[in-house]
Amino acid sequence: MGTLTVEGADLGYGDGPAVLSGITVTARPGEVLAVTGTSGAGKTTLLNAMAGALATRSGTVTVDGVPLTGRDHAVSLGVVLIPQDNGLAAILTAAENVSVAVIATGGSPADARRRTAESLDALGLSGQANQLIDELSGGQQQRTALARGLALRGDVVLADEVTSELDAANRQRVLDLLRAEAARGAAVVFATHDPEAAAACDRELHLADGAATWPRP
Known part of the structure; x- marks a missing residue:
């Protein structure tokens, strides 16, 4: 299964200011990694980069050491993106x-x-x-x-705010399914603003002010 690594990445859109700077994170097979932060903190930006849909300004995104060259390449390497807009x-x-x-x-x-x-x-x-x-x-x-x-x-499953419109029972159902994906060996990254959902994950990466911290490594 795939290990997805973001190393020293600066991320932004067009000629605008960087949304995230110096981001380093590894999503490992068999675990669910929560990416948290307020709206606009860069959660979707990070997942888009992990999915090969957004090129880094600097740094790299790799799957098992292979640098992503775009979304189609990421798909060929088993990277699945479940986007926020469905x-x-x-x-x-x-x-x-x-x-x-x-x-x-x-x-x-x-x-x-x-x-x-x-x-x-x-x-x-x-x-x-x-x-x-x-x-x-x-x-x-x-x-x-x-x-x-x-x-x-997928070998890597990127889920962007996939519980935002769900009631408590369905939110738990989704968390159980993401856990099952990790149990079969996938690396799962779950972007969420829900503290309870994040607490159910193995690790948490928190985004704020363009940078990442690890409140729960």
Whole structure:
């Protein structure tokens, strides 16, 4: 499984000021790493860099020592990003959103059917499998995006605020599923502003004022 390392990274957008400076962190197989901080602290920026979607201004992002060259390269190395904005196709059903992603990353149609059913069931969405995304509530859409990410069986799983619209029972369900991803050997990074969710993770990296600290190594 993959070890994802960010080393001395400065991160920002365009010609704007750096959002984060001198960030060094390693996400290890078998653990859930919480990335915490207030809104605007840089949690999504860091996960985008870890996913290969944002190039570093300096420093490196590597998976098992291989520097990421972009999002497609990261996908080929088993890096799954579950984005904050869900990124679901509104014209597809919940099941189609999951199965299309599995097939796009090399899964067979049979794999797609099986993994789609398993992941939707794990998130309590079997009854919504054939509903269009626009017919789902915000929380159901968030769980569908998570089901899609989990169905990809990544070596590195990056989950960005994936419990923000969920009630307590579903939040615990998601935390259990992220823990299960780590148990099968994935490196899991969970960006959250929820202190209770962060406390359930193995380690915590806190972002504030453009820098990172370790309140709970």
